[in-house]
Structure formats: structure tokens, C-alpha cells
Amino acid sequence: MSAAATAPTATSSTSAASRGILLMLLLPGLVALVITFLLPLIWLLRASFTSSTMSAFGGGDLTTQSYSTVLFDPFYWRVTWNTLVLGFNVAIFAVVLSYPIALFLARTESRFRGVLTALAVAPLLTSSVVRTYGWMVILGDRGVINSTLQSLSVTSGVIKLTNNSFGATVALIEILMPYAILAMLSGFGRLNAQLEEAAAMLGANRFKVFTRIILPLSLPGVLTAALLVFVLAISSFVTPRLMGGGRVFVLGTEVFNEATVTLNWPLAAALSVMLLVLFSSIILLYQRALRALEA
Amino acid sequence: MADHHVIIDNLVKTYPGAQKPSVDHVSFSLPRGEMLALLGPSGCGKTTILRMIAGLIAPTSGAIRLDGEDVSSIAVYKRNMGMVFQAYALFPHMTIARNISFGLEMRKVGRAEREERVRKALDLVKLTGLGDRKVSQLSGGQQQRAAIARSLVIEPELLLLDEPLSNLDAKLRDEMRDEIRDIQARTGVTAIFVTHDQDEALSMADRLAVMSAGRLEQIGTPREIFDRPQTEFVASFIGAGTVFEGKVTEHGLAMVEDLKELRFVGDAPLGSPVKLMIRPHRLRLLTDAGQPNRFSGTVEHIVYRGQTLTLNVRCGSRLLQADLPTHAGMLPERGSTVTLSVAPEDVTLVGQVSP
Numbered sequence: 001m002s003a004a005a006t007a008p009t010a011t012s013s014t015s016a017a018s019r020g021i022l023l024m025l026l027l028p029g030l031v032a033l034v035i036t037f038l039l040p041l042i043w044l045l046r047a048s049f050t051s052s053t054m055s056a057f058g059g060g061d062l063t064t065q066s067y068s069t070v071l072f073d074p075f076y077w078r079v080t081w082n083t084l085v086l087g088f089n090v091a092i093f094a095v096v097l098s099y100p101i102a103l104f105l106a107r108t109e110s111r112f113r114g115v116l117t118a119l120a121v122a123p124l125l126t127s128s129v130v131r132t133y134g135w136m137v138i139l140g141d142r143g144v145i146n147s148t149l150q151s152l153s154v155t156s157g158v159i160k161l162t163n164n165s166f167g168a169t170v171a172l173i174e175i176l177m178p179y180a181i182l183a184m185l186s187g188f189g190r191l192n193a194q195l196e197e198a199a200a201m202l203g204a205n206r207f208k209v210f211t212r213i214i215l216p217l218s219l220p221g222v223l224t225a226a227l228l229v230f231v232l233a234i235s236s237f238v239t240p241r242l243m244g245g246g247r248v249f250v251l252g253t254e255v256f257n258e259a260t261v262t263l264n265w266p267l268a269a270a271l272s273v274m275l276l277v278l279f280s281s282i283i284l285l286y287q288r289a290l291r292a293l294e295a
Numbered sequence: 296m297a298d299h300h301v302i303i304d305n306l307v308k309t310y311p312g313a314q315k316p317s318v319d320h321v322s323f324s325l326p327r328g329e330m331l332a333l334l335g336p337s338g339c340g341k342t343t344i345l346r347m348i349a350g351l352i353a354p355t356s357g358a359i360r361l362d363g364e365d366v367s368s369i370a371v372y373k374r375n376m377g378m379v380f381q382a383y384a385l386f387p388h389m390t391i392a393r394n395i396s397f398g399l400e401m402r403k404v405g406r407a408e409r410e411e412r413v414r415k416a417l418d419l420v421k422l423t424g425l426g427d428r429k430v431s432q433l434s435g436g437q438q439q440r441a442a443i444a445r446s447l448v449i450e451p452e453l454l455l456l457d458e459p460l461s462n463l464d465a466k467l468r469d470e471m472r473d474e475i476r477d478i479q480a481r482t483g484v485t486a487i488f489v490t491h492d493q494d495e496a497l498s499m500a501d502r503l504a505v506m507s508a509g510r511l512e513q514i515g516t517p518r519e520i521f522d523r524p525q526t527e528f529v530a531s532f533i534g535a536g537t538v539f540e541g542k543v544t545e546h547g548l549a550m551v552e553d554l555k556e557l558r559f560v561g562d563a564p565l566g567s568p569v570k571l572m573i574r575p576h577r578l579r580l581l582t583d584a585g586q587p588n589r590f591s592g593t594v595e596h597i598v599y600r601g602q603t604l605t606l607n608v609r610c611g612s613r614l615l616q617a618d619l620p621t622h623a624g625m626l627p628e629r630g631s632t633v634t635l636s637v638a639p640e641d642v643t644l645v646g647q648v649s650p
């Protein structure tokens with residue numbers, strides 16, 4: 001009797017205790033997030049409403065001056081537009097180029113599958129700065145491509161492949177492809193060899209199996225990869241800066257310029273908030289699309 | 296035989312890198328409209344045979360003939376066979392109706408006819424009105440029905456089912472067993488289904504093909520398989536029983552170890568070695584003396600199962616299992632001595648006896 005009466009109390013107190021332990025375990029992470037993410041974000045928001053770099057640290061009047069610059073200066077409209085174009089181009093090409101690789105890795109029954117997957121994402125082990133310099137060596141005015149073409153007398157002059165958005169786009173595509181592959185691999189969960197076999201048994205040739213089964217089932221993964229690459233591309237700074245040679249203006253490079261060259265921190269903060277707004281709208285769109293796909 | 300609808304001719308499959316063939320010279324045939332069960336323990340090559348017939352994998356050698364024509368080089372999507380997969384393999388991004396109409400779309404059947412045939416297929420498997428559901432909104436049993444409808448709507452030459460009931464719970468399994476049998480009979484489609492469950496095979500199939508380690512052991516009606524097993528493997532795989540080896544000393548009488556002599560019915564030449572099997576449910580507790588095939592032994596183990604009582608009786612060095620009907624007053628005790636008997640016609644002669 002007494003055992004039966006105390007049993008529920010015992011379980012509820014253990015669950016309360018385990019909830020306590022859970023909170024304690026979460027606490028360091030939560031504190032770290034607040035300190036490294038939430039507080040800086042609040043500070044950034046506040047800084048975007050101040051009038052000068054000095055007052056960005058606190059004090060001074062709040063003003064929307066930086067936002068009117070961002071919203072009404074055509075230069076920043078162009079910068080935002082450039083950023084979106086770069087993001088779309090990089091996302092589309094990175095996804096298109098990664099799709100066959102990811103599809104192969106997801107469907108292969110080779111025992112080297114693990115090794116091949118590791119190889120596909122191995123470039124992540126190298127800093128993107130190093131890989132950007134690699135692309136400068138390949139695409140530069142005296143780079144591999146130009147010198148080869150010239151020594152073969154195909155061209156006489158230099159083909160401009162760097163110091164423009166072309167170079168930045170190419171380098172970003174390659175640098176972000178491993179992320180695209182990883183995102184797709186994790187999003188291909190609904191692909192299944194048996195579904196392909198079932199379709200074949202029902203009379204679908206390889207092309208129909210691809211268009212009617214593989215493609216629709218892999219779309220969620222493709223969408224996730226596109227989102228990830230897009231977000232990484234529009235927030236990138238090093239690659240557009242180095243490959244663009246100072247002639248490619250995107251939000252990432254402008255935030256850097258305003259913060260370190262012009263020393264206009266409120267404007268840099270307002271541009272960062274602009275990027276944040278872009279991210280959020282893209283993520284909302286993505287979630288809509290994903291829900292529509294899975295409905 | 297030659298005019299049979301489906302003929303499987305010396306089919307062999309050795310997977311790349313494998314030492315032994317997974318399917319080793321298997322031949323059998325089906326008349327039109329027959330339901331054949333491929334029965335055998337896990338890993339004996341049943342699925343491999345089914346996938347070769349379907350065209351999903353290529354045979355190492357051998358032929359698959361439909362109405363006399365070898366189809367083994369025809370691509371899977373042109374073979375016109377229906378397959379029900381173990382995990383159903385319904386397309387998760389399509390409704391049930393779209394799943395069922397997929398095969399018709401591939402055959403470029405017009406929209407109106409498609410809708411009509413999908414509706415009929417849904418009726419056939421008792422899913423009337425559920426065509427607009429998503430796959431995830433159906434129960435396991437309903438998904439199974441949808442998979443069957445999808446494979447039948449294309450009017451396949453041959454219906455293949457791989458362990459169709461293994462993903463269902465026990466109650467649903469019995470229901471779907473009758474259901475599948477009924478659908479097959481009504482559509483008249485020739486069908487091969489794979490199972491490792493002997494009850495399923497015995498109750499659903501017109502004939503059984505029993506396999507072991509890639510080889511066909513025996514093919515026949517459930518009755519033939521059960522009462523005239525051709526090999527010791529078949530005898531022990533289908534139903535329980537104890538096999539005794541002995542030598543024929545008189546017509547219908549063999550000397551066997553542990554039981555001394557055992558009477559049986561069947562042609563076995565004098566002096567030839569025989570294997571005889573006693574099935575548990577064919578043993579009786581001895582009532583009147585003077586019957587042949589009497590064995591006394593000690594009861595080592597008793598399990599009361601309600602309708603039957605299972606005794607393990609030690610006769611010499613062997614344990615003889617007896618499933619006896621329970622009735623009032625019949626409850627031998629553990630350690631007591633009982634006398635069992637079996638009618639000579641109920642002793643199973645295993646294999647064909649060679650003189």
C-alpha cells in the first residue's frame with residue numbers, strides 16, 4: 001500500500017530532478033549563446049541607430065540616419081542587388097554541379113562510399129582564404145588559364161577572369177559546393193532504391209524514374225542546399241573581396257569597408273541589419289516552399 | 296509442362312564476388328492462374344529468384360519463359376509484371392490514386408480510362424474512396440492493399456509478392472492471407488509469392504516450391520509436401536516431427552534405432568535404408584493393446600496449450616514429441632511412463648526409396 005502510494009511521488013520528483021539536471025546541462029550553452037550571439041546582436045541593432053562611431057559604444061542620441069542612407073542611396077540599392085545576384089548565381093551553379101555528386105553518393109552501393117563522401121567534403125579542411133588564393137592563381141591575369149591560352153596562341157591579350165564578379169562567383173561556387181553536397185545528402189532521406197525498382201516494375205524507364213521519382217523526392221534536399229549556399233554566399237566577405245580586387249561591391253565587403261576604412265560604424269551596423277532582414281525573408285520563403293513540397 | 300504459362304528453366308545466380316551460387320539450377324513451372332509459394336528459410340535465395348523473374352537482376356544463366364518466350368533479356372520496365380514489395384514501396388510524394396495510376400500513365404492510358412481502372416482497383420482491394428489519401432495516412436494493412444492494387448491495375452502477366460505479410464501484425468496477417476488468395480482467384484492472375492512461413496505457404500498456395508541453400512528441394516501441392524516429403528530437409532522444415540533412420544526388414548516394416556520396429560505404408564524394397572518421420576499430432580496415447588507401433592517412454596516435459604497437450608517423451612536416446620488432444624482425465628505427469636502409438640498410415644516415409 002505505502003509502496004504504491006509513494007511510487008508516483010518518487011517518479012514525479014525524479015522527473016523534476018532530471019528536468020533540473022537538463023537545465024543545468026543547457027545553461028553553459030545558453031549563457032555562451034547570450035554572450036556571443038544575442039548581446040552582440042542587440043548591440044548591433046542599437047549601434048545602427050546611433051549617429052557616429054563614437055556613440056556606437058553607448059550614449060548619444062538615437063537616429064534613423066544610417067537607415068535612410070541605406071534605403072535611399074542608389075549605391076546601396078546596387079550593392080544589395082549585386083549581393084542577391086551573386087547569391088542566386090552561386091546557389092544555382094553550386095546546386096546544379098553538386099546534385100549529380102550528391103545523388104551518386106546517396107545511391108551508390110560501392111564499399112568506397114564513405115571514402116568518396118569524405119573526399120567530396122575534404123576541401124572544407126582548407127581555409128577558404130587559401131582556396132580563394134588558389135583560384136587567383138588559376139584565373140589571374142598571369143594565371144594558369146591566361147598563360148596557357150597565350151602560349152598556345154589562342155589569345156593575344158589577357159582575358160579578365162579576376163577582379164570582377166565572374167571570378168568571385170566561380171570561386172564561391174567551388175568553395176561552397178561541399179556544403180551543398182552535405183546538405184543534399186542529409187536531405188535525400190526519402191530516396192530509396194526500392195521506390196525506383198517499384199517504378200521500373202510499373203513500366204518507367206530510367207528517364208521516367210528520374211523525373212517522376214528521384215527528382216521530386218530529392219527536391220527537399222536541393223532546396224536546403226540552395227538555401228545554405230545562398231546564405232553563405234550573400235554573407236561572404238573574403239572571397240568577393242580578394243577575387244573582386246576591390247571592384248566587386250556586395251553587402252559583406254561594404255560592411256567591412258564602412259567598419260574599417262570609412263569608420264562609419266552606424267552605417268556598417270545598418271548594412272548588417274539589412275543582411276539579417278534578407279536572411280530572414282529567404283528562410284521564410286524556404287520554409288514555405290518546403291511545406292508545399294512535403295504536403 | 297511445355298504449355299505452362301510460366302517456365303523457370305535452370306536459373307542460376309552467383310552474385311559478384313560470392314563463392315557459391317545463391318540460386319543453383321532452379322527449375323519449375325506454373326500453369327495459368329496458379330498461385331505458387333516459394334518457401335524456404337531466410338537466405339535460401341527466394342528473393343533472388345523473384346528479382347530475376349522481375350528483371351531487377353540478371354541471371355547468371357538460365358531462362359525465364361512466359362508462354363514459351365524467353366523474357367530474360369527484356370528490360371524490367373517492359374516485362375509487364377506486377378511486384379508487391381515487402382515494405383510496399385508506395386511513392387510517398389503521390390496520393391494513393393496517383394500511385395495506382397502510375398503504371399497506367401507509363402503505358403499512356405487515357406485519363407478517363409485511367410480514372411475508371413484506378414477506381415475499380417480500389418474497389419477490388421476494398422479501399423473504395425481512399426484514393427485521395429496520402430500514403431502516410433493509411434495503415435499498414437491498407438498500404439499493403441494499395442500496393443497490391445498498384446501492381447494489379449496494369450494487368451500484369453505475372454504477379455510477384457515478396458514476403459507480403461511479414462510487415463503486418465498477427466491478426467491482420469490472417470485477414471490479408473485470405474484477402475490476397477481471394478483477389479488472386481478473382482483476377483485469375485498467375486502469381487508467385489515468397490515466404491519463410493510454412494503456414495502462410497500451406498494455406499495460400501496451390502503448390503509449394505520448397506528451397507534450401509539455393510536449391511529447389513521439392514515442388515508439389517501442400518498435401519504432397521506435407522505427407523510425401525522427398526527429402527529430410529522438407530520433412531523437417533514443413534511441420535514438426537522426429538525422423539528415424541532404419542532398414543526395411545519386411546514389406547511395410549522397418550527396424551529403426553530407439554523404437555525397435557516401425558510399421559509404415561509405402562513401397563520400400565526389402566533391405567533398403569529408409570527415413571521415417573513421426574509427426575507430433577499423429578501420435579495417440581495408447582488405449583487398447585495389440586496395436587502396432589507402440590512405444591513406451593518417460594515423460595520429460597509437459598506443456599499445456601489449452602486445446603492440446605505437448606509431451607516430450609524419451610524413447611531410448613530420442614525425444615518424441617506428441618501433441619495430444621486434451622480431455623478430462625487425461626493429464627500424464629512428468630516422470631511417468633506412457634505408451635504412445637501411431638497408425639502405420641500416419642508414419643511419413645521421407646524421400647523416394649532407391650532399391
Ligand SMILES: Nc1ncnc2c1ncn2[C@@H]1O[C@H](COP(=O)(O)OP(=O)(O)O)[C@@H](O)[C@H]1O
Nearest residue numbers: 310313317335336337338339340341342343344
Ligand atoms: N545484392 C547481393 N549481393 C550479394 N549477395 C547477395 C545479394 N542479395 C542476396 N545475397 C545473398 O544471396 C543469398 C540469398 O539471398 P536472398 O535471395 O535475399 O534470400 P531469401 O530471400 O531467401 O531470404 C544470401 O546468402 C544473401 O546473402
Ligand SMILES: [Mg+2]
Nearest residue numbers: 338341342343
Ligand atoms: Mg527475402
